Amino acid sequence: MIPGIILFLIFFIGVFGYIYIENYNLIDAFYMTSITLSTGGFGEVKALSPHGKIFTSILIFSGITVVVYTLGNVTKFFVEGELKSYLRWRSMDNKITKLKDHYIVCGAGRTGRKIIKDFLKKGLDFVVVEKDEKKIEKLKDIYRKKLLYVIGDATKDETLLQANVKSAKVLISVLSTDAENLxxxxxxxxxxxxxxxxxxxxxxxxxxxLRRGGADFIISPFEIAAERMVATATQTNLISFVDVFSKKSRIEGLTFELVEIKKGSQLVDVTLMEAKIPTQTNLIVIGHEVDGVMKINPMSQERLKENEKLLVLGTKDQIKKLIEIALN
Structure with missing residues (x-):
């Protein structure tokens, strides 16, 4: 793009120069500039003055320099893989544009990398936003073509729009400072x-x-670590139970999930007993949302409502089956 702009400016200067120095009309000046820059070898419109000859010589050398520079950039674009990188970026950009209800992870530090790893294991659709290109390159070396990313400042509108923020359902902000996260x-x-x-x-x-700024959930790593240490020291049995479902557990494949009951679902306005969720899906119902508050261990006569959420425990396939029921 820059060589093209420079060439246009030189052409404009050439036309103006012939009009000013040689008193050419616009057509003759345009023609003379064209044959000079293209080194076509056609005859002059009329004999040039000494000043005109100097100007023409400068114009020829300027044109050749720009053409050589442009050809060098074009060669670099094709030979050094920049075309391949551009096409790969366009392909990824198209994939991001087609995403819907996806996740956006802003920041690829230690926390961000752990989130990325877990999201890939779960097979979730997500986009990574990171301004440090070196961090993205490291992630690309590990995950190859599995990673969708945007290199840029996550706090800027254009970067988030490139990550298709308007179609995303969750954004996770793990930038380095609270000011950036806010x-x-x-x-x-x-x-x-x-x-x-x-x-x-x-x-x-x-x-x-952060709460005033609109954050829905705020995670404080230091407070969580402190609470876990206190709980480990004073509530060992509880921590052992929680660890059953952690990454160190021997019971694999189980996960907690919140499933929303959609409008028109067969679960709307029925009791938990009538819903027969354990019978239909083999899931364990841990709790359900009542007026925006999660109620643990609900009674069988609790009536389910539209847009409420069920907290369940089970495998991915079992949860997927419940989601289908909650939709229809």
Whole structure:
């Protein structure tokens, strides 16, 4: 693009120069500039003055320099793989544009990399946003073509739009500072007010600001670590139970999931007993949402409502079956 702009400017200067120096009309000046820059070897419109000959010589050398520079860039584009990189980027951009209800992970530090790894294991659709190209290159070396990413500042509108934020359902912000996480939350909510924002609070005092900024969930790693240590020291049996479902568990394939009951579902306005969820899916119903509050160990006579959520425990296939029931 830059060589093209330079060539246009030289052409414009050439036309103006012939009009000013040789008193050519616009057509003659345009013709003379064209044959000079193209080194076509055609005759001059009329004999040039000494000043005209100097100007023409400068114009020829300028044109040749720009052409050589342009050819060098074109060769580099094709030979050094930039065309391949461009086509790969266009293909990935098209894939991101087609995503719907996907996740966006902003930040590819230690926490971000762990989230990416877990998302890939779960087979979720997500886009990574990271401004440090070196971090993206490391991820590409590990995950190859599985990774969809955008290189850019996550706090800027154009970067989030490139990650298709308007069609995403959840954005996870794990940037390095609370200020960046807050600004990202504000920007995200401005572009998509329905999206759910999960952000990290490095400093506990920032939680209120992040909440005011529109964050739906705020995770404080230090507080979680402290609570876990206290619980380990005072509630060993509880921690052992939780560890059953952690990555170190021997019971594989089980997971907790929140399943929303959609409008028109057969689960709307029926009791848990009538729904027969364990019979139909083999899932364990841990709880269900009542007026926005999760009620654990609900009674069998509890009546389910539209848009409520069921907290269940089971395998991916069992959960998938319940989702289908909750939709129809």
């Amino acid at each position: 600004f990202l939350t504000l920007t995200t909510k401005d572009l998509n007010e329905k999206i759910q924002v999960i952000t990290r609070a490095v400093d506990a005092s920032s939680e209120k600001k």
